[in-house]
Amino acid sequence: MSGNGWAGKAPCAGDFRFTPEETTAEAPTEPLVALLDICQGCPFRAQCIDLVLPRTSLFDGVCGGRVWRNGQVLATCDDAQPTELRERGRRPMTHGTEAGARAHNRRGESACSLCREAGRLAQQARRARKRASGT
DSSP: OOTTGGGGGSTTTTOGGGSOSOOSTTSOOHHHHHHHHHHTTOTTHHHHHHHHOTTTTTOOEEETTEEEETTEEEEEOTTOOGGGGOOOOOOOOOTTSHHHHHHHHHTTSOOOHHHHHHHHHHHHHHHHHHHHHTO
8 A cells, every 4th residue: 555544544543552752761661562462463564664764763652563662672563574674764754843744745644743733833933034024
């Protein structure tokens, strides 16, 4: 399946537990490991890895049938394959920035809430500068 249309069909779609807010080294991993049952048998694990780029982006959470912390695999679901781990070399996205919002747009995907807000604030600042300059 091309694009990111598969993401809405994934078993984890809309489940925010896969990217926890607390990602310190001391944060417990047990709740994340329990989520690997949802990844079991998921046909989209390789696409998930390709979208998130967990190694490159130093991801924390569950992606592609694995629990990641700082871009390193801590645990893996039973049927995960090493071939799923290939990151196809897209540049990592800096979420929460205007550049991140543009990167989402270039990839043809909806911006995450952090990037959408950063894009909105940048546009608001540009408009304010334009009004202040009188043009």
